Amino acid sequence: xxxxxxxxxxxxxxxxPLAPLPSxxxxxxxxxxxxxxxxxxxxxxxxxxxxxxxxxxxxxxxTALDAKQWVRVxxxxxxxxxxxxxxxxxxxxxxxTAFSTHSVxxxxxxxxxxxxxxxxxxxxxxxxxxxxVYLSPWDRNNPQYGTGEAYNTIFRSQLRExxxxxxxxxxxxxxxxxxxxxxxxxxxxxxxSFRAVVRELQPDAVIFSDVGPDIRWVGNEQGWAGDxxxxxxxxxxxxxxxxxxxxxxxLNEGDEDGESWIPAECDVSIRPGWFYHAHEDDQxxxxxQLFDLWERSVGHNANFLxxxxxxxxxxxHDQDVQSVLGLRALIDATYGSGTDQARGRPTAADSIRGxxxxxxxxxxxxxxxxxxxxxxxxxxxxxxTNDGTTAASIEIELDPSxxxxxxxxxxxxxxxxxxxxxxxxxxxxxxxxxxxxxxxAEGTTIGHKRIVRVPTTKARHLRIEILQSxxxxxxxxxxxxxxxxxxxxxxx
Ligand code: FUL
Numbered sequence: 001x002x003x004x005x006x007x008x009x010x011x012x013x014x015x016x017p018l019a020p021l022p023s024x025x026x027x028x029x030x031x032x033x034x035x036x037x038x039x040x041x042x043x044x045x046x047x048x049x050x051x052x053x054x055x056x057x058x059x060x061x062x063t064a065l066d067a068k069q070w071v072r073v074x075x076x077x078x079x080x081x082x083x084x085x086x087x088x089x090x091x092x093x094x095x096x097t098a099f100s101t102h103s104v105x106x107x108x109x110x111x112x113x114x115x116x117x118x119x120x121x122x123x124x125x126x127x128x129x130x131x132x133v134y135l136s137p138w139d140r141n142n143p144q145y146g147t148g149e150a151y152n153t154i155f156r157s158q159l160r161e162x163x164x165x166x167x168x169x170x171x172x173x174x175x176x177x178x179x180x181x182x183x184x185x186x187x188x189x190x191x192x193s194f195r196a197v198v199r200e201l202q203p204d205a206v207i208f209s210d211v212g213p214d215i216r217w218v219g220n221e222q223g224w225a226g227d228x229x230x231x232x233x234x235x236x237x238x239x240x241x242x243x244x245x246x247x248x249x250x251l252n253e254g255d256e257d258g259e260s261w262i263p264a265e266c267d268v269s270i271r272p273g274w275f276y277h278a279h280e281d282d283q284x285x286x287x288x289q290l291f292d293l294w295e296r297s298v299g300h301n302a303n304f305l306x307x308x309x310x311x312x313x314x315x316x317h318d319q320d321v322q323s324v325l326g327l328r329a330l331i332d333a334t335y336g337s338g339t340d341q342a343r344g345r346p347t348a349a350d351s352i353r354g355x356x357x358x359x360x361x362x363x364x365x366x367x368x369x370x371x372x373x374x375x376x377x378x379x380x381x382x383x384x385t386n387d388g389t390t391a392a393s394i395e396i397e398l399d400p401s402x403x404x405x406x407x408x409x410x411x412x413x414x415x416x417x418x419x420x421x422x423x424x425x426x427x428x429x430x431x432x433x434x435x436x437x438x439x440x441a442e443g444t445t446i447g448h449k450r451i452v453r454v455p456t457t458k459a460r461h462l463r464i465e466i467l468q469s470x471x472x473x474x475x476x477x478x479x480x481x482x483x484x485x486x487x488x489x490x491x492x
Contacts, residue, residue, distance in 0.1 A: 022231065022413055029170070035132075035306075039269070039274040039307055044276045044310065051088065058106070060109055062310075062313060071129050077328045083173050083305065099154050131166065137175070146185030152193065219249070219250075224297055231448075266304050270290070276311045290306070298449060333483075334483050339481050342375045343377055347371035352369055371383045375477075375479075398459055401458065404481060406454065410476045418470045421443070423439055424454060425439045426457055426462055437463060
């Protein structure tokens with residue numbers, strides 16, 4: 001009996017993956033969802049955003065640097081990894097590089113014996129946070145900058161130092177900015193060779209630049225991705241920094257017919273500036289503002305990269321700590337464990353992969369791709385339809401006494417991003433037996449996670465219609481939440 005059941009279960013093959021597909025490193029990165037940036041360096045002490053590169057290294061002198069505090073705050077906020085400005089445009093290196101004199105070695109901090117990357121990577125390892133590095137190719141200090149291969153060799157050497165001295169690195173961030181202007185120095189970066197160094201020394205690390213190869217810029221520095229957001233991109237026509245076309249729409253939304261899998265990352269600072277400025281102490285984004293951005297990045301198939309401008313002491317400022325912990329409280333109250341009103345509820349679907357009509361005796365036979373797989377809390381299982389079916393719907397029976405205002409959908413993206421258009425609706429009246437439905441929301445893409453804001457609603461049934469899909473649709477999760485408890489949280 002059991003083996004007969006197993007045969008039936010196994011005889012339904014899963015849908016074929018639909019190219020382009022994510023790499024293992026991209027899949028692991030996307031699951032992190034929420035990561036942090038640290039901007040720290042001479043600018044912190046000179047009150048600048050872009051240093052000239054001629055600032056004396058001695059200006060860098062934090063009085064109480066404590067990377068463990070950064071990691072503690074991030075862990076408490078639910079952040080999974082941190083990317084630090086190892087070298088910003090001013091060329092100052094936060095580690096004692098052998099390939100430039102402009103570094104912590106020449107600073108007053110710890111009499112030139114300090115190493116910020118060492119302190120942060122150690123704290124990350126101890127605290128269980130992933131460690132990543134930002135390196136700006138634009139270097140306003142290095143005398144070789146603008147000479148071509150000589151500078152590229154220095155940059156590669158610095159990259160080698162950073163990638164081979166501090167343990168595993170999850171993300172390498174290549175900034176595309178360059179403000180040299182028409183009469184400035186012209187350096188042609190050898191990006192293919194930079195990428196080769198990363199692949200050689202840290203094969204699991206994702207590489208960020210405006211256009212990947214692994215992670216793309218989302219086209220703004222405000223922390224949000226488009227309502228439509230494909231992980232795919234048509235790379236042709238895009239470049240890094242100034243080569244980027246003036247329209248950043250396709251970075252923001254991706255391309256349905258993009259040939260490359262390059263998901264978006266939404267970078268934004270918790271304050272107006274990337275670096276610390278005391279006059280911005282009262283301009284820290286509120287928990288509610290951060291929650292809005294978190295929903296429009298993580299909930300729009302992208303990752304959220306929230307910057308903390310570490311202050312002159314070398315600490316995350318208390319205002320910033322309060323705000324990000326306030327954000328965590330809002331996320332937990334809305335999406336934390338026990339908040340999902342769809343979890344384990346009865347489901348139905350008008351199409352199920354491999355389904356065959358069966359006798360009452362067989363009713364209990366498990367369906368490997370049944371709609372219950374979308375509400376079982378297991379991201380590895382999913383509802384799917386037969387090949388060739390690209391429009392189908394799933395219904396979930398809810399507790400009608402509970403109100404909700406968020407519906408969260410997810411696709412198993414290892415099979416590619418498939419859904420093009422969906423609709424969410426509820427019966428017009430609790431008793432009309434599904435004859436009339438009211439649309440709560442219509443949307444386009446889903447991907448890794450799609451948070452849909454819907455009017456505050458109570459309903460006995462919720463229907464998700466997949467209206468169009470690139471191939472048979474698959475949903476690994478449908479969850480239902482309310483921000484009511486979050487809005488009751490006192491502002492922190
Ligand atoms: C930009 C830089 O110019 C800013 O200073 C900052 O580092 C931001 C994250 O990227 O391109």
